[in-house]
Amino acid sequence: MAADELADLISRVALKDRAAFSLLYQRASAKLFAVCLRILKDRSEAEEALQDVFIKIWQRAGRFAAEGRNASGWLTAIARNQSIDILRARRPVADEIDTALDLADPSPDPERGAVLSAEGRRIESCMEQLEPDRAVAVKRAYVEGLSYQELADQFRVPLNTMRTWLRRSLIKLRECMGQ
Amino acid sequence: MTSSDRSSGDRSRDEVLAGEYVLGVLSLDDRRKVEARIVLDADFAAMVQRWEDNLAAMDEDYQPEAPPVWVFPRIEERLHGRAAPATAKAGLWQSIAFWRGLATLSLVAVAGFGITTMRLIERPETIELTAALTAEGSGVSYMSTYDIETGLFRMTPVASGAQKEKSLELWLIKGKNPAVSLGVLPQTGEGELLVPLQWRDRIEEGDIFAISLEAYGGSPTGKAQGPILALGSTKLIRH
Secondary structure (H helix, E strand, O other): OOHHHHHHHHHHHHOOOHHHHHHHHHHHHHHHHHHHHHHHOOHHHHHHHHHHHHHHHHHHHHHHHHHOOOHHHHHHHHHHHHHHHHHHHHOOOOOOOOOOOOOOOOOOOHHHHHHHHHHOOOHHHHHHOOOHHHHHHHHHHHHHOOOHHHHHHHHOOOHHHHHHHHHHHHHHHHHHHOO | OOHHHOOHHHHHHHHHHHHHHHHOOOOHHHHHHHHHHHHHOHHHHHHHHHHHHHHHHHHHHOOOOOOOOOHHHHHHHHHHOOOOOOOOOHHHHHOHHHHHHHHHHOOOOHHHOOOEEEEEEEOOOOEEEEEEEEOOOOOOEEEEEEEOOOOEEEEOOOOOOOOOOEEEEEEEEOOOOOOEEEEEOOOOOOOEEEOOHHHHOOOOOOOEEEEEEEEOOOOOOOOOOOOEEEEEEEEOOOO
């Protein structure tokens, strides 16, 4: 999806331009449908979800420019969030916010963090620095919307181990890409 | 609480929570809690946005797949009702290449900004002036409409960025005359203002709309002082 063209179209949709909305659908629907399908793994649910996604795009387009996001990322985030919400409603998972975070890895030294961030590294090179199975777990969580429990089952590790894997991976990624 | 008040432990915890939210591993209930916090806590919202930007590289894994053809009519029906087929004039916006072409061709020299063309669209019920206001290198163009009947100028909401004490001011430039202020856009970020009566009937082909970043409340001198963020010139088009 060409970012400039998408950004233009979203800006027009913000002004309730229905022709622009139709064009935006033509440009973006295949990608966003892929997101819904990959996460929901059910065609009819994905078709319903895609409708909700475009209704949200219509309603929220006015906030796009102010948020300063990349157009393609903004659209995909709406589709991912919608699909993950449907998935979590269908198969509830345990709440996490109140569980203690096991973040025993040493906190990054701020000066070291500054040096790393100056390099402005991209996510790909930072993912390569994770242990391979953890990088795969991060990617599956993101791309497929898997829960901690589903990831634990797939990797045959205890739930708490998977939590620790992902949380430490997030900290390492944040350090690597700069605070 | 600002980020400087936060201990580094709290900050790592927040970074992890923001990352977990973007990865999608949280429960529905936790997702709602995180979203409530995004609204209330700008620092936390920035963490979430950074994770979204960072992790978006993995979006490449989604291989496009065309949805069934009935989905779009269904979306339109849900948005606009069954009785309202799309009547928008697709022709106007159809050629993005045309718009891009114009953006490149026109007066790039003016203050270093690309200019796109405004057009007057005549619809059966209203006459609107529509403009794409672009700034070179920003990738985003702000769309605007000016309703000649009511004098209401609307544009895509624009944040004045981190400089919250600043205001966005709308200017009209007629030929070689100095820019005239048409007003200050609301501080809420909503892009609407009523053009002063004395200017309502005087906006015509070739005039330029410009948005500048000014001191809070608008330029104190009545002349544009801040940087021009975006501008676009008018062209009359009849359909």
